[in-house]
Amino acid sequence: MSKEPRVGLFVTCLVDLFRPSVGFAAVKLLEDAGCDVYVPITQTCCGQPAWNSGDKVDTAELAISVIKAFEEFDYIVAPSGSCAGMLKKHYPEVFANDPAWKERTEKFSEKCYELTSFLTDVMGVRKVWAEHSANVTYHDSCAGLRELKIKKQPRILLNSMKGINLSEMTDNETCCGFGGTFSVKYSDISNAIVTEKSGHIEDANVDLLLAGDMGCLMNMAGKLKRQGSKVEVRHVAEVLAGMTDKPPIGGKA
Amino acid sequence: MQVKSQSFKENSKKALNDKTLQKALTKVRGNFINKRKKAVDELPEFDTLRDNARDIKNHTLDNLDLYLEEFEKKVVDQGGHVHWAQTASDARGQILDICRKANAKTVTKGKSMISEEIELNDFLEASGITPVETDLGEYIIQLRNEAPSHIIAPAVHLTMDQVREDFIKAHSHLPDDRLLEDPQSLLLEAREVLREKFMEADVGITGANFLVAETGTSVIVTNEGNGDLTQSLPRVHIVIASLEKLVPTLEDMSQIMRVLARSATGQKMSVYTTLSSGPKRKDDPDGPDEYHVILLDNGRTDMLGTEFQEMLRCIRCGACMNHCPVYQQVGGHAYGWVYPGPMGAVLTPNLIGVDKSGHLPNASTFCGRCEEVCPMRIPLPKMMRHWREREFEKHLTPPAQGRNLKLWLMLVKRPNLYRKVVRIASFGLRLFGFRKSRTGFLPMAGAWTKDRDMPTPEGKPFLSQYKGKQKIS
Ligand code: SF4
Numbered sequence: 001m002s003k004e005p006r007v008g009l010f011v012t013c014l015v016d017l018f019r020p021s022v023g024f025a026a027v028k029l030l031e032d033a034g035c036d037v038y039v040p041i042t043q044t045c046c047g048q049p050a051w052n053s054g055d056k057v058d059t060a061e062l063a064i065s066v067i068k069a070f071e072e073f074d075y076i077v078a079p080s081g082s083c084a085g086m087l088k089k090h091y092p093e094v095f096a097n098d099p100a101w102k103e104r105t106e107k108f109s110e111k112c113y114e115l116t117s118f119l120t121d122v123m124g125v126r127k128v129w130a131e132h133s134a135n136v137t138y139h140d141s142c143a144g145l146r147e148l149k150i151k152k153q154p155r156i157l158l159n160s161m162k163g164i165n166l167s168e169m170t171d172n173e174t175c176c177g178f179g180g181t182f183s184v185k186y187s188d189i190s191n192a193i194v195t196e197k198s199g200h201i202e203d204a205n206v207d208l209l210l211a212g213d214m215g216c217l218m219n220m221a222g223k224l225k226r227q228g229s230k231v232e233v234r235h236v237a238e239v240l241a242g243m244t245d246k247p248p249i250g251g252k253a
Numbered sequence: 254m255q256v257k258s259q260s261f262k263e264n265s266k267k268a269l270n271d272k273t274l275q276k277a278l279t280k281v282r283g284n285f286i287n288k289r290k291k292a293v294d295e296l297p298e299f300d301t302l303r304d305n306a307r308d309i310k311n312h313t314l315d316n317l318d319l320y321l322e323e324f325e326k327k328v329v330d331q332g333g334h335v336h337w338a339q340t341a342s343d344a345r346g347q348i349l350d351i352c353r354k355a356n357a358k359t360v361t362k363g364k365s366m367i368s369e370e371i372e373l374n375d376f377l378e379a380s381g382i383t384p385v386e387t388d389l390g391e392y393i394i395q396l397r398n399e400a401p402s403h404i405i406a407p408a409v410h411l412t413m414d415q416v417r418e419d420f421i422k423a424h425s426h427l428p429d430d431r432l433l434e435d436p437q438s439l440l441l442e443a444r445e446v447l448r449e450k451f452m453e454a455d456v457g458i459t460g461a462n463f464l465v466a467e468t469g470t471s472v473i474v475t476n477e478g479n480g481d482l483t484q485s486l487p488r489v490h491i492v493i494a495s496l497e498k499l500v501p502t503l504e505d506m507s508q509i510m511r512v513l514a515r516s517a518t519g520q521k522m523s524v525y526t527t528l529s530s531g532p533k534r535k536d537d538p539d540g541p542d543e544y545h546v547i548l549l550d551n552g553r554t555d556m557l558g559t560e561f562q563e564m565l566r567c568i569r570c571g572a573c574m575n576h577c578p579v580y581q582q583v584g585g586h587a588y589g590w591v592y593p594g595p596m597g598a599v600l601t602p603n604l605i606g607v608d609k610s611g612h613l614p615n616a617s618t619f620c621g622r623c624e625e626v627c628p629m630r631i632p633l634p635k636m637m638r639h640w641r642e643r644e645f646e647k648h649l650t651p652p653a654q655g656r657n658l659k660l661w662l663m664l665v666k667r668p669n670l671y672r673k674v675v676r677i678a679s680f681g682l683r684l685f686g687f688r689k690s691r692t693g694f695l696p697m698a699g700a701w702t703k704d705r706d707m708p709t710p711e712g713k714p715f716l717s718q719y720k721g722k723q724k725i726s
Binding site: 015019020021022024037041043047049052055058072073142143146147173178179182183184186192195196217218221222223226246247249250252 | 262265266269578579582583615616617618619620621622624625635638640641642643644645646650654658661662664665666668669671672675678679682686689690691693698700701703704705706707708709710711712713714715716718719721722723724725726
């Protein structure tokens, strides 16, 4: 391994389409931490929608193309607990009974990380130098929290910043109701869950809601904006990288 | 019970609009979760106990035939009878036979989900026998002619006001203006009414939380003591339990008990733990003359050796539903059959077929909290996904969803085309979000935009903007 770890950034399809600045923020944070960053632009999606629809064959096909595109890197990092969970925890399940791919996948999956936990747990980052003045609360997205045990990592980084005043909302570990296609297949239930969530966000009395997953962020931002809330919504990477010149997710009130 | 799982969507919509139900459901969100957390935090070895509990059940399931035989032998040696019931109808027939032989008019019942599963009450009534539920929650829903909405708190979908009204209507011999202000006073009144029934009953039917192979014992845990009276006062005691309730030894049982009450109600132990191992012996002061155990299969052995075997570890604590964001919003009746919440989403398709219950394993955000709290470490989301896989293989996936998936697959498998389409989509969406970065209307996204705005892209897609390094070599 060269001195600088070579990191392949898995941008995720939601960041690619909806929030390119999260991709650039991730590149910056990784480079600041001393990584040599690469982004194969042939990447598309990790295959989670197929996997959660019970389509094992197509999931495997997509997984193989991701593995081939990224396995040359020392690490693979995604700005999403959900997609990183797919790469790290579910890919080995996809190939559990496939001797041709099992070992290769396990080797690949071991190198996969979510962005904030990679920065703290692998690169040992304890401080970021960006500044941002805001009262913030942080939503723990489910896959990151439960599959990858991401809880303190983003908080360590946020608390190291000048200007950030972090306070916790009620039930910050409860699902926001997004759940991928769940949000449209069972939209009434999804709406009921996110309505409860937006109540907790409002009660926290903050200016800014952060989280590490675009799906959850779009869901919560969409609800907050529909309700006319003043709370702004951003991906944690934007704030950590000091790249907050773009309007927040879903815009301002 | 008529299966209504096919109309899960309509059921849940109704539930979401039912203000009284929504008020009642706040109990689940507060009480159960906080109490469990406190109980678990106080026990540092909780996770180790969970591992042990899982291992005990895995071992039992791997050797189920041996332990079943051992259990049967013990029961018979102690003067009891064991009846093997392959199906719900077998079990009902066996129970009716026993009741008829005992000339039973009234049957008291402890709380039992298996009794719900085999629809015992309706059957007994149709056969001229009066079943009387003695668990407070079960008693309430029996008065209302409803099914339980939760596996340990059957009446959790009701408010105090509703129950008070039911009691005033049903117990017409008591003064109308009596105070019924808290669960305790309801319990006392129910007890008063039930006392007579206990004395009248010819047969008592209970479920079982555990069956212990080494001693031929059936074990129930309750908080009201109603189970004790149900099984010790009548002349005949029938235990109705499904096969997977078995554990090898009393020691194993006590290990699992330590995670059961904590996960269920946040108690260290339930108030009453009652063991019964047969009919009254010569020197016993009381107890039944006859003791029967009905061992129900009803689809369980078909789960052995499949990807659903782990579900048979379930001890029916209810933690998974208490912590489920979907259950919390819609309550148990929306699930349309006996078992609600995450455990129901996995178990129900096994018992009644996925064609009749396909919504249940799909109506999950996969947040994983059920698995996180399950004392038996059952990987519930993974098994829900297995059901989705089976549906997909059988082409049971709804057509619209199937079409969207195909279209999406067509794109994500072609990176160059994908980048082009994403560029166009980004451009289009930005038109909708012009200046506001969101839109309240989006063609084909009505399910989302009817209640939420859709944030629109902040600029050109990342992969179209990125100019840096792509490959090492
Ligand atoms: S699945 Fe687990 S959490 Fe749910 S009822 Fe069964 S044992 Fe309890």
